[in-house]
Amino acid sequence: MVRWCSTRLPPLPAAGFIYPGFANEGSISPSGRHHRCVVLVVWIRELEYLRGFAALAVIAVHISMNFTQFPAVNLPGLLNLFIYITAHFAVPVFIFISGWVLALRYSGAYSVPAYYRRRARTILPPYLFFTALYLLIPVEGAIRVASLPEPGAVASALLMGTAAYHLWFFVVIIQLYLLYPLIVRIYEIFDRAGAALFLLLALLFCQVLWNMGAHALGAFAGADWYAILARAFPSHLFYFVLGIHVFRQTGWFRSAVRSLSPAWVVVASGAGALLIGGVWVAPMLLSSSFSGATLAVFCIYRILEPLYYIPVIIVLVMAALRLEKTGGLLADFFRSFGEHSFGIYLIHPIIIAALAAVWASFTGQSWTDWVTYPVLFLATAAVSYGAVRLAAPLPYTGCLGGSSRFRRGPGRSGGT
Template sequence: MSKKARIQEIELLRGMAFLAVALQHAIAHYSVVGGVRMEDGVIMTLLLMAAKFAVPVFIFITGMVLFYNYDGPLRYGTFIRKRFSDVLVPYILWSAVYFGISQHWNLGSPAQWGKWAMMLFTGKNSYHLWYVVMIVQFYILFPVFRMLIRRMMKAAPHRLWMILLVLSGLAYLVLLYFRPEIGALLAKADIPFLTPFFNAYADRNFVYFTFYFILGAAAGMFPERWRWAVEKGGVIYLPVFMILFGYYTYILVGSFQMSDGLQINFNLVSLLRPLIAVFLVSSVFVIYRFALQWTRQAGPRAERAMSLLGKYSYGTYLAHALMLRFTYSFDAWWFAGWNVALRMLVSFIICVVLSYLLTVALSYLPFGKWTAGVSSLRKRTSPPKAA
């Protein structure tokens, strides 16, 4: 893999995506606590819709970075080993931590080790680890995606490439539309692996997130064209984003029910719905445009902060569910009398700070890369040999 110039806005995108994930999880917790009022529900709904871009942007970044960096010969063994050390090892260790919290480790029990292994494979050790299981599928299948996309581009004239991208997006919407029927058909067939893969584990099935990866691939292969499309295409995606943002805010608030307190159901905006997918694709453009503009205007200090925000984003993602547990304890001690939306925001901020502090601290340990996903230790350089 040849050394290429960094895509500066990627670091900010990574950091923003992590913040959006942490915010969503804080909202999910506080939307069901006692004392939620209508105004709390409206605020949390607005914040949730603003943060829905997190998973699509993470997948988009993966596609963009892979197709940008690996445009030459690909050594698959080296590629997979790097992902194993950078992504899977921290995931395995953090999965053991979360399993111990929820199940209480009995290291001498083979049955418990088997249960942990199954939950590790399915991403069930904590509510946020499903994403790692899903994104690893893209890493494993990256050579297949690269081969297919290259062959399609080679077979089609340049002027049709944009049309092919649009058609792939439409095919993705059709796939999501027929997802229930696909699941029902496979449930009836009862095929080992495939049936649960498209039913019980549909939310971590790479097939249902493929278009965000393809969109990232297009951006990674042609970054300048992508930036041009982001800057010039606002007349298309901005109205779509704003209309759907308003529409889903309206139907969510309209779905609130009052019975022994406000009952909030955010399932109406789950990721695997066709119209939500249109909103999420538009949000990728909106967030990228913001990151691009902010990066261009940023000074040296802001660039440094942006780089750190992205550098530690994977470690903070793995750790933030544990940090949220701590923030809920702080909330019970200190903020119980506050309104719920404010408690949620304070817990979110504390979680982010704690997650970054822990990840940075872990990264300075000898095996920091295995726990934080990145090492902050400087590599030792060997002294020059005497002539």
């Protein structure tokens, strides 16, 4: 589908359409004249699959993180530790998609004040609402109703995203949203100079140094410093700009992905998983404790993680392309899960806490029993998805992604 325009990118249509960019080489209008403002509107449903994969990985992270409750280092604990580490590709994927979709929506001439107004309307209401909810109903440990927090505690929770263990992501993405107009201008300067790949490599190098420094400073100056630096935008800036770059080079990227051998990409991502998982597992085995290693040990992990995340992103894109091509129930599930990923992301911690309490009450099993982990993973995915689907037609459920206006999973331009 081709649209002809005069001066600027047309408004974004229904969710799922992507404008790969302006065709500026010999495009010819229906009248036969060359036209430099051709917008190729390509249906990219693969993004929904990516969101679905990442949302499932987020649930896996927050289920498996309870490996620390095993009384001693054992096989189930180490297995869940490995899942916990390797499923952390979820946040880089969401941020990668955020950069992609913001570049889609805000390319060329656009109103910066209107951009900020739209970002504020779409990100702040859910963040404020769920910060208040999780301050009143804490989900770490046993689920309970807490007393009204002090104003200082509320301010700290909003600044650091500490009301629940998943809200830190909002702190990072809000910073990237605020800086996007500057980031995209810097990218365009490098892109016009033919140095976009140099910029990406420089950002990757700086991001690795930043995250290594966060671990080192946390080890020597206190864990609070690590928490602050890990939530600062440089910790994930490379993945955000990578999304912008892939949007600008959509055609090339899709062709490059199709030209790669799936087997070799899977091998590369598997090797990366073993490397970063091993960096965590080895200190636990040596110290015979899940808390025996210092933050400084994990500086090595920060060096290796991009070598894992980048192949994983490519593997997930390949899987999305395959699902879109073959179709079927599995494809429908992942795409629908991705469409509702924003709401799933927001509510799944309270679902985990509630289901864990019910599971312990009826079976007597807790996080120290290996069977708890797969059962609660499947149950959390099903209940979270079902709850968001049921809430979708209801009024005032925009912060759950229940309306067409707000139904933008983590990584969409209208959500996190």
